[in-house]
Amino acid sequence: MRLLNQQQNIKAQISKFFQITALFWITKVLIITFGETRGDVLSILLILGYLCRELHFSIFTNRIYTSLRLLPVQPWVQGWVIF
16 A cells, blocks of 8 residues: 555656656746847837847846845835836
8 A cells, every 4th residue: 555655646746747747848938939039020120120129138137136236025126126
């Protein structure tokens, strides 16, 4: 009986692992797709060029870095990163 419970536990853990892995890859693909689309909109459709896009990216990266350095998490900083 104990062996059966251990086998069920292992199966549940493996199943959970695959669910988390699938969720990771789906999230990664969506983030990359939206990031590339944002870059295209800034550089091509709005005719701002790559320099403006890189400036926007560096500001966004700086905001993320600043928000991660501030502990505990402060909601107004998280909102500042997004906008």
